Amino acid sequence: MNKSNISKVLSSVRTSMAKHSPEILTGIGIAGMITTTVMAVRATPKALILIEERKEEIGAEELEVADVVKTTWLCYIPAAITGTLSIACLIGASSVNAKRNAALATAYTLSESALKDYQGKVVEMFGEKKHETVKDAVAKDKIEKNPVVTREVIITEKGNTLCYDAISGRYFKGDIDKIKKAECELNRQMRDEMYVSLNDFYYEVGLDNIKIGDELGWNIDNGYINLSFSSQLAGDGTPCLVIDYSIAPRYDFSELM
CATH class of the missing domain: 1.10.287 (Helix Hairpins)
Structure with a gap:
């Protein structure tokens, strides 16, 4: 050698x-x-x-x-x-x-800031309607890359509408009004307790916890949960509600105070 x-x-x-x-x-x-x-x-x-x-x-x-x-x-x-x-x-x-972990949190914060700047500039230059069109296109790409025909649909007791969670990549049966209610309830909880985890949200909508769900979450200093909804058609033609997060959960959510 x-x-x-x-x-x-x-x-x-x-x-x-x-x-x-x-x-x-x-x-x-x-x-x-x-x-x-x-x-x-x-x-x-x-x-x-x-x-x-x-x-x-x-x-x-x-x-x-x-x-x-x-x-x-x-x-x-x-x-x-x-x-x-x-x-x-x-x-x-x-x-x-x-x-x-500190380096990861810093990198995440920088990426999050860059994304917010980009989204703000899209709205500024092309208007809110164009921004929504872009978000819908992104939502469509997500369900096309993760077709429902190859994924298990989780049955919950929270509704009958086919939903897709953008973070965990899970399809489940839910209801937009109950999901919005869960959003409001967790934001109220955040006012009292300062932060909530991603798994707290999943529990409210009838989904099981995920491994990183206790490490990701929202802090009141960073803004309330702000869900984004997009109506799409799944690969089998079923109407599907794609759930995304205007304010993404972050790793250091419990340490911002």
């Missing part, structure tokens, strides 16, 4: 390790804590022997706590070092994750 190939391999390894550093550090930390426990257990018999030898040396039946520590502390140094390094790895993993 020539130097160029070796350099590429090393670069690839470094990139992969940097990308997965939280998982690597967490794994090392957990393994280290287990090793610490094992080492401490193995050191105990030797420590007990030293205690007995010390008792015989000074002619005492029991040792003071301070004397026990002085007699046995060397036995536990390896375990203490391993435990300290393990804790450092776990703290490092947490720090890396915190920095990545």
Whole structure:
């Protein structure tokens, strides 16, 4: 293998390790804590022997706590070092994750700001009617890319109209009035509690939670939930109500206060 190939391999390894550093550090930390426990257990018999030898040396039946520590502390140094390094790895993993989350929140905020500026300029230059036409075209593209014929339709007790949620990509049966009522109820809740999650909205419209639904949401400082509706035809010809969000849920919704 020539130097160029070796350099590429090393670069690839470094990139992969940097990308997965939280998982690597967490794994090392957990393994280290287990090793610490094992080492401490193995050191105990030797420590007990030293205690007995010390008792015989000074002619005492029991040792003071301070004397026990002085007699046995060397036995536990390896375990203490391993435990300290393990804790450092776990703290490092947490720090890396915190920095990545902060960067993600910043990138999201910048993207959201750019989108708002773009939408505002579309309305300014072409008018509200043209803006609605663009939104309808986007909604049409979404259901064409995710046809109902290949997707399960979730039956809820909230209505009989075919609906499509733009974030989770789920088709479900609902009712526009009940969905608007859920929107109003959550906005009222937001006035009292300052924020609500995306899963709170899904619960109100009869949908199950999704994994990121507790990490995304709305904060009153960023504006109320403002749903956008577009009437389309699904792939099988069924009228379909596409639900989108004029104010998108964000990752740091619970930390804006």
